[in-house]
Amino acid sequence: MIATSTPRSRFGIRFSLLARRWRRRLDAHLAQAGLTDATWVPLIHLDETGGGMTQKDLALLVGVDGSSLVRVLDILERQGLIERRRSETDGRARLVHLTPDGKRRVAGIRQELGAGERALLSGLSEDEIDTLLRCFDRIDERIAALENAAPPPPQSQAAQHVR
Numbered sequence: 001m002i003a004t005s006t007p008r009s010r011f012g013i014r015f016s017l018l019a020r021r022w023r024r025r026l027d028a029h030l031a032q033a034g035l036t037d038a039t040w041v042p043l044i045h046l047d048e049t050g051g052g053m054t055q056k057d058l059a060l061l062v063g064v065d066g067s068s069l070v071r072v073l074d075i076l077e078r079q080g081l082i083e084r085r086r087s088e089t090d091g092r093a094r095l096v097h098l099t100p101d102g103k104r105r106v107a108g109i110r111q112e113l114g115a116g117e118r119a120l121l122s123g124l125s126e127d128e129i130d131t132l133l134r135c136f137d138r139i140d141e142r143i144a145a146l147e148n149a150a151p152p153p154p155q156s157q158a159a160q161h162v163r
Contacts, residue, residue: 022120029116030109038072040109043081043098047106051097054087058096081105 045061059069076082081102087093
C-alpha cells in the first residue's frame, strides 16, 4: 500500500527547496546588476536590524562562519559601506554599522531586489502574499518559542577538547 502524503508532511522539504531556488534566482538577478551575495546579504541584514551589531551576530544572521564574514566586512569597509566601532558597553566587541554610502548602496540593492521579487511573485495577489507573510510570522514565532524553551545543543567533540 502506498502511503499518501499530507500537505503538512510535504511542507518542510518543499519550503526548503523553494527557499533555495528563490535565493538562487535573486542572486542571479543581482549578479546581473554587479552585486554578489557575499556583499549584498550582510548590507541588507545591517539595514534590516538597524546596524550596531557584533560581527558574530551578523555572521549568524548571514549564515556564514565568522572568519568568512570578516573578509567580506574588510572589503565593505574599504569600499566605505560599513564601519566598525567599539562597543560602549564591551570594549572588546566591535559593532558593525552602515555608513551613509552603505545606506545608499542598500537603497540600490533594494530596488534590484524589488524588481527580482516582483517577477517571482507576479502570479500572486496582494492578499495571497499577505496570507503567506502572516503564516511565515507564525512559523517564525513558533521557532523562536522552541529555541527559547530548548536546552542548548550539545557541544561537538572538537569544541570540548579546546577547553
